[in-house]
Amino acid sequence: EPEVTQTPSHQVTQMGQEVILRCVPISNHLYFYWYRQILGQKVEFLVSFYNNEISEKSEIFDDQFSVERPDGSNFTLKIRSTKLEDSAMYFCASSDGQGPALFFGSGTQLSVL
Amino acid sequence: TQLLEQSPQFLSIQEGENLTVYCNSSSVFSSLQWYRQEPGEGPVLLVTVVTGGEVKKLKRLTFQFGDARKDSSLHITAAQPGDTGLYLCAGAETSYDKVIFGPGTSLSVIP
Numbered sequence: 001e002p003e004v005t006q007t008p009s010h011q012v013t014q015m016g017q018e019v020i021l022r023c024v025p026i027s028n029h030l031y032f033y034w035y036r037q038i039l040g041q042k043v044e045f046l047v048s049f050y051n052n053e054i055s056e057k058s059e060i061f062d063d064q065f066s067v068e069r070p071d072g073s074n075f076t077l078k079i080r081s082t083k084l085e086d087s088a089m090y091f092c093a094s095s096d097g098q099g100p101a102l103f104f105g106s107g108t109q110l111s112v113l
Numbered sequence: 114t115q116l117l118e119q120s121p122q123f124l125s126i127q128e129g130e131n132l133t134v135y136c137n138s139s140s141v142f143s144s145l146q147w148y149r150q151e152p153g154e155g156p157v158l159l160v161t162v163v164t165g166g167e168v169k170k171l172k173r174l175t176f177q178f179g180d181a182r183k184d185s186s187l188h189i190t191a192a193q194p195g196d197t198g199l200y201l202c203a204g205a206e207t208s209y210d211k212v213i214f215g216p217g218t219s220l221s222v223i224p
Contacts, residue, residue: 004155033211043156043201043214056211091155099163100144100205100212104155 002026006092006105013082013112021077021108023092031095032075033102034067036060036088043091049075050097082112115140117204117215125221129191134218136185136202143206145178145185150199150217192222 005024013019025032034046047057049067066078075094079086089109093102118137126132136145144163148156160169162178162185169176173196175188185202199217 035214042216043150043203045211045213048211058211089153093155099161100210101146101158101161102156102203102212103158107153107155109153 002103004092004094004103004105006090006108008108009106010109011111013110015084015112016081019079019082019110021079021090021092021110023075023077023105024073025075025092025094026096026103027073029094029096029103031055031097032067032069033093033095034077035091035093035104037091037107038088046077046090079110082110084112086110087112115142115204115206115213117202117213119200119202119215119218121218122216123219123221125223126192128193128222128224131188131190132192132220133186133188134200134220136187136215138183138204140204141182142204143182143210144204145182146203146205146212147176147185147187148201148203148214150201156201156203156214189220192220194222194224196220197222 007022032049037043047061048055064080089107091107092105146161147159150156160176165180165182167178173190177186201217202215203212205212
């Protein structure tokens with residue numbers, strides 16, 4: 001069964017460092033998303049991406065964040081200068097656009113020290 | 114701002130019991146979805162409901178979308194320990210819109 005894959009599963013970084021989280025969405029999907037979940041809190045929308053551009057972003061997705069689809073398969077989230085409060089589980093999701101159903105990866109647990 | 118509320122926040126029941134969890138909003142959604150999330154994993158889609166008043170069944174799980182498309186419920190019959198997890202409702206305004214999530218109901222089914 002097709003699935004969304006995310007790497008790495010865990011990332012530890014120092015405050016102020018740049019991190020890149022990687023995702024391979026389901027191959028025939030056209031819509032891509034990043035969500036995050038701080039421990040014990042709800043799943044929060046960060047950004048949606050379609051046709052090689054951002055279609056919507058939340059207030060969390062400030063200038064420190066960027067997304068890219070560098071080739072036909074990968075979808076990345078970059079945080080330029082990490083802060084302590086960026087520590088969270090980051091989920092990538094994709095959709096075929098036929099309906100709102102999202103397919104999630106297993107997440108990257110980001111710890112900023 | 115669209116918000117989804119879920120109740121109860123926590124639920125602990127004995128195996129074999131029935132339960133219902135609720136999802137409410139002041140906003141109208143074109144669809145509501147229910148996901149189940151296990152610790153350290155991403156949410157997994159259970160069902161999407163799109164029509165006001167719609168009822169969908171998935172084995173022992175029954176999902177209902179309110180007539181006004183502002184609320185939904187999930188009923189589990191004869192709960193089993195394998196049903197343990199975080200149940201999330203999520204809503205979207207359109208098929209292409211962002212999906213926003215409620216805070217979840219954490220269900221624990223005790224053998």
